[in-house]
Amino acid sequence: SSGEVEVVIPGATSYNGLNLVPQMGWDNWNAFGCDVNESLLLNTAQAMVNFGLRDLGYKYVVLDDCWSSGRNESGYLIANPVKFPNGMKHVATALHNMGLKFGMYSSAGKWTCGRFPGSLGYEQKDADLWASWEVDYLKYDNCFNQGQSGTPKLSFDRYNVMSEALNKTGRPMVYSLCNWGNDDPYDWAYTISNSGRMSGDIYDQFNRPDARCPCTESIGCAWPGFHCSVMNILNKMAAITSRTMSGYFNDMDMLEVGNGGQTDSEYVVHFSFWALMSSPLLIGTHVPTLSPANLAILSNPAIIALNQDPSATGAVRKWQYFMDPDENGQGEIALWTRDLHNGDVAIALLNAANSAHTLNATMDQIFLDPRTAGAYKEPVQLRQSWHVYDLWANRMTEAEASAIINGTMNGTAAITNTNSTINPRVTRYNATSLSYEEGLKNNATALFGVRVGTIEPAGTWSVEIPRHSVKMYRLRSTGVETVRTRDEL
Amino acid sequence: SSGEVEVVIPGATSYNGLNLVPQMGWDNWNAFGCDVNESLLLNTAQAMVNFGLRDLGYKYVVLDDCWSSGRNESGYLIANPVKFPNGMKHVATALHNMGLKFGMYSSAGKWTCGRFPGSLGYEQKDADLWASWEVDYLKYDNCFNQGQSGTPKLSFDRYNVMSEALNKTGRPMVYSLCNWGNDDPYDWAYTISNSGRMSGDIYDQFNRPDARCPCTESIGCAWPGFHCSVMNILNKMAAITSRTMSGYFNDMDMLEVGNGGQTDSEYVVHFSFWALMSSPLLIGTHVPTLSPANLAILSNPAIIALNQDPSATGAVRKWQYFMDPDENGQGEIALWTRDLHNGDVAIALLNAANSAHTLNATMDQIFLDPRTAGAYKEPVQLRQSWHVYDLWANRMTEAEASAIINGTMNGTAAITNTNSTINPRVTRYNATSLSYEEGLKNNATALFGVRVGTIEPAGTWSVEIPRHSVKMYRLRSTGVETVRTRDEL
């Protein structure tokens, strides 16, 4: 009837209509901190285009802290004229011309973390300025917040001022909260933003505890800190995995892949889980000097397809056992699973212990949730057989990645470039041409890795996994029965 | 004197005069989630009548989330016209005609958990609409609450708006809070509502810890979550058992009996303790397809009589020992006891360990509270002998339950239907004809199970109990001395 307005369709939208799947891109902080300038951004952007990263979905080029040099007498921020001699709009235009988007940084405080002027009390002025610069994205930090924290309400109210200011500009801008999980943003931020950090800052270590990151749980963490390891952040997600949803994502922080502090297999774990958990994927290293191995990790379309799956959910930790500790005193094995949009299921068998172990995933474990959610009749999944696809089996070779980096192979639009012994149809993907959602519908080869077996009803999948490594699988039912999906908080 | 007004008699009323004993009924969420429509409700209601459940006291048919399709331009909610083609008042009338009551759902937030419009800011409009539909009950959730939490005051104030709105309609509606124990509602909600959830959502597992339900205590739980097991929720009650009272009940969440995730003896534990703790009893499965075994559990009048006892209190955990863990790493034995309105005492000996054990309950343990509360003279209970009634001894047979389900035996008004080898006087009860309070006064056979022995002064009751099972007893003094009761918070 004409009287109906604003029907909210579950799962179909977000507070501003943006970011229905997690944002992807690059942010300078992890590798460069305050050393920012125009050429860093534009050189990085060009490399992202050249290496095919843009077309894999890495669209946002985010300029982090330390870009300003103060406020003018009207209260508007001034871009540092030494670092950005052509101004910010010039940067935005250049990025837009490359098919990329421009992200900006500020803090919901008196100062930014680097002690440049913050936006607290200047929200509308700042939002208006960014809109005039054609900014597409705001990372909004929590430093120097004048004590306006301590209850969800205090934090919500503070962050909401910017949320409303951004909307008032009329320009679509993804709004990414960076308050480190303070006051439990996963419990209130989805109505006012597009993503929210759920931990203190990451650092480039796989599983080393650091006194500066004192919490091992996101819940009730009184001091998020920084120097949080990959495993620290991953395990903090276990309790709050349900609070990631289309339009709002728990942000596990920027990627460290490429920064040198972890082994190749540890970076694979890091990237795999950030993708699986629907975390934003923001590259955090120097792109132009990426190694072939690291480019191959960041470019795996079968893993990115998990991240960009329209289900927009996090994975569930089905079990975790502590054992066999490493040199940092840490050791565990775990099974994480996630139901995907098309009825497929992703499973990750993680060996974060100190030596190789055989891990097992049973059908009962994989389908625990349908077994326990209103299963007054037996869930159909348990009666089905499931094909198992190894999602890292088609990782790009060093040769292929080197060719892209060297410019001897076209990094973009790989699908149209098949004149070589390398078959880019299985290693690369152009999401600019065909979204992951459509690619999955079309069974695009690059999104499925290699089929390595089948799990039968009541069966178990067993695999030996080396130290500090993960096996990532996509399971696809061989049957045809429709599975009823449920949404639940 | 004529000057006296509003005398509050302890224990005799509630904030709105309703729900002096816990509400009973059915809610669709556990089994159906968002898949709601008129026929599900009415078919379920008819089965509840046919199977005798209505007359056992299951009166409220509660429609959970996902029933609306938005707000109209006047700000009033619209029932989804596909799911409810005849409108909500039609549903209410049909239920009323069956002798049932109609429950409705919303959230004290911007959206419901399923992201339909919530009632925050629309409380009076929504309450008025529900009253106009002749709704009898509101389940009021906590999703998308705009950060209005973090202190008892913030949650109290938010939930109180709806409390006052409901009262203003003039229509009696039971007000059931569903804020998962956030901000300790057991400490403030009894003056504004009729029940309050004290934990994250239940799931259909007996004792499996799940990362999504991180707390093991209700107190100070920063993240209630969901996927909380039966034992997790039960043990969360131990600290707050005193904060259940006539008119306001700690809600342990809807029943999972019938959903397939637990064994028969585990469902017996689940149902027994939900009843014993004076939790609301809301069936959470598909009633028309109930198995005979599950109908027999839900239909035990001797257990329901504990729940509907006018004492309206929770049981006390007198001891708990962790031992003999099961496949989930969990194992315990425990004794819970509860003083009943007529001087009887309920005791539950729980074996949640991995194998059979002999458990003992001593007179000193059973009567700890009178021994320690102002006992400047020895409590009379310790000098008495007590008959012991096994409350599950008369559980309906498969044959009897099957006959009811098949319609070959009248499920309602069983007391008048005695022409068979089955004696329904000992297995069934019609609370519509005779309240449990009256039935207890009259010593109605069905409310007492089978007498299996006597405990003498200074004695001990010993019994072997299988794995994951409970023994529920009613103790009745053989003596005549009156016991002074005390009320204490």
Added chain:
Amino acid sequence: SSGEVEVVIPGATSYNGLNLVPQMGWDNWNAFGCDVNESLLLNTAQAMVNFGLRDLGYKYVVLDDCWSSGRNESGYLIANPVKFPNGMKHVATALHNMGLKFGMYSSAGKWTCGRFPGSLGYEQKDADLWASWEVDYLKYDNCFNQGQSGTPKLSFDRYNVMSEALNKTGRPMVYSLCNWGNDDPYDWAYTISNSGRMSGDIYDQFNRPDARCPCTESIGCAWPGFHCSVMNILNKMAAITSRTMSGYFNDMDMLEVGNGGQTDSEYVVHFSFWALMSSPLLIGTHVPTLSPANLAILSNPAIIALNQDPSATGAVRKWQYFMDPDENGQGEIALWTRDLHNGDVAIALLNAANSAHTLNATMDQIFLDPRTAGAYKEPVQLRQSWHVYDLWANRMTEAEASAIINGTMNGTAAITNTNSTINPRVTRYNATSLSYEEGLKNNATALFGVRVGTIEPAGTWSVEIPRHSVKMYRLRSTGVETVRTRDEL
């Protein structure tokens, strides 16, 4: 100069000038709960006079919950006319005529804990009424507080309304908070009240943990609960002992001595520590039927002199070792010490383990605080010898206590009654005639127990102590050097 106003002299006063040493008296709750009436109060009062308890300092007769029957149309409370047929002022006058004072009860909530009308929103009306009844004392509870808690500020503001209302009446009334340690009253209540409960309710057990009293620390206790044992409450005091001071006392709850749940030596521990910690001493049993043994405990002037010492401080737990657990799984030994006003030192050697142990107290332990507070020169105490007085050595015999109870010996003014083989100068004390402060100055025999030895410099005091018992000593320097006292929070 004439311009000086309101000089606050440290330690010399309180918010209202009252209660410079802890209040002593009787409260009906522990033994009688809601069963209150005029004759209970007056009969108890008469026994307190007869047994010499009044003259030992037990002055306040506190009527607890359940005395009202509502509010009149002007909003004033009404005393229940059945329980108090002559009205409250009659009770007050009768008590005053006996040389006693009258205490009243209410709650800073909508209802009292027993669900009678509370004072929230009616503070001035209620204070005025009590003043008109000549009430001398208010116990102010925390039930049904409408969620007005969660930060110190919320609780402070709520309790402060009554504080100001009492002051506005012009009648001196001791203001005793009963908010169970919620929101850390020991951190804010001393500017607005005279004492504050620091734990959930006591129950009559020595050291049995109970699920309803979940905290073992007062600090950050999210759920004070009730059914807290003597040892649970004592150990909660260790962290906050400094926040007891002249005019405001941490209230460990009413005494259970006489209620039958503990052994004689356990009651001695209970009473000794309540006295030593400067807790209010409110008898919580039926006085007219007190046993001789229990009267002897409650009547030990050498112990009461610790409680009424003008230092008005708590004792410090110098060490605690967990060992030798009892049937409740609890076992510890500990040393507590306290500096007294005249330079004496009290020490308590506690054996709460399951069998007898020899305990040692060294000079270094006893004088830890002077050793570590600004000791740029060696503290004089370590160079001195100290006489050791056993404060329970002169406990009244059964014969003497029986004679008092039977009325064959004058319970009051014992000092003037010496014509018997019993020498009351060593067992009893009349604080109405001579305050404890003056008695200590005069070296009144009854306040010192029996001298049992001397500790030399660098020495150790060793003593074997039976299971669940305490040795209480007063140490008095044999030297003459003055010890500088310090005040520190």
Added chain:
Amino acid sequence: SSGEVEVVIPGATSYNGLNLVPQMGWDNWNAFGCDVNESLLLNTAQAMVNFGLRDLGYKYVVLDDCWSSGRNESGYLIANPVKFPNGMKHVATALHNMGLKFGMYSSAGKWTCGRFPGSLGYEQKDADLWASWEVDYLKYDNCFNQGQSGTPKLSFDRYNVMSEALNKTGRPMVYSLCNWGNDDPYDWAYTISNSGRMSGDIYDQFNRPDARCPCTESIGCAWPGFHCSVMNILNKMAAITSRTMSGYFNDMDMLEVGNGGQTDSEYVVHFSFWALMSSPLLIGTHVPTLSPANLAILSNPAIIALNQDPSATGAVRKWQYFMDPDENGQGEIALWTRDLHNGDVAIALLNAANSAHTLNATMDQIFLDPRTAGAYKEPVQLRQSWHVYDLWANRMTEAEASAIINGTMNGTAAITNTNSTINPRVTRYNATSLSYEEGLKNNATALFGVRVGTIEPAGTWSVEIPRHSVKMYRLRSTGVETVRTRDEL
């Protein structure tokens, strides 16, 4: 452009432009408590001058609690005329004439901790008065704060009133918060003050746990208490070390060196770490009677140079192992490191275990942070060799310290006084003549201790360390490559 205003340069300023390196001085509380008067202050000041302490940087003479005698009828505080017969301005002038600065004390509460009038509600009057007295510094306590705590916002708002009042006077005054870490001041106080206590009060013990200091972490500590040991406070710093920065310092409380409760090596640990962590350094003992050993500790310029380093940061605990407990049940070894302003690195190898141990520090541990912060290329530090300077190697001898105390050697301006076998160029320093920043640039001998070796790339530094001792080193690269510094919160 002329439109630019108020550019904030990271790390270059503070809220009021003061205290870019930690304040140094003396405060009477630890040694004298309330026993304050004019002569104590002026005699101490004279000794500070005579002993060379002023010229080492100890500039602030802070008068703690108990100096007032009330407020006059205009609401202004009155200095106690007995303790300060010439008034406060006289004291300030005398101190200024000695080249010292004058610090004052109050509390953000109704009363000070000693129950003298507090400044809550009188902030501007008190700030104006102090400015008129030419006060240079305010220590602002937290006692009797009327419950205005419980969230960062409540504490921020309360302390901010005084912050603004001080600024409004126009007189530069260092503003030193003393709220014991309550409500996490390290997260909000840097925009309104110059330092903030992060723990309960220190006491003069190395590592003895005390029930009155219940927290072992600063984060989320619900009860800071007092009687916190040196090691307790040090370890509380590990999580919050990043929240010390130029202009705002985490205050570990006043020094206990000289008060007699610790051994010489324990005082060396205490002083070394207070310096290393950039804590304010306030001497807390009686200066005129300092022993030579204690003067030598407080006068080590090589250690003080760490404290006054322009980097103004805290050290990081790289590892900590619990082992070999002492008589208090405590034992640990640990490595702490800190990057200094000129590229040097300070490392502290701490043996807080019960016997001597050989400790190792590897290059990987020392340079963990550059290795893990944006290290997309290998950090230059790992390729360099580092000279190792032992910063306690040139500790003043007893003879030299005695000569200063006896007045036979000039304690001030030691650099100009070289006519003796003692070479003060290596033991003493005059920061009044040459700041530590300049001295470091000039490689002043006294700031470097003795070079004791070199660490090569991939090397390890090993040293045996006695019980309860520390080795403090300054590492200086032998190379010339510039190291990029990063600022991060």
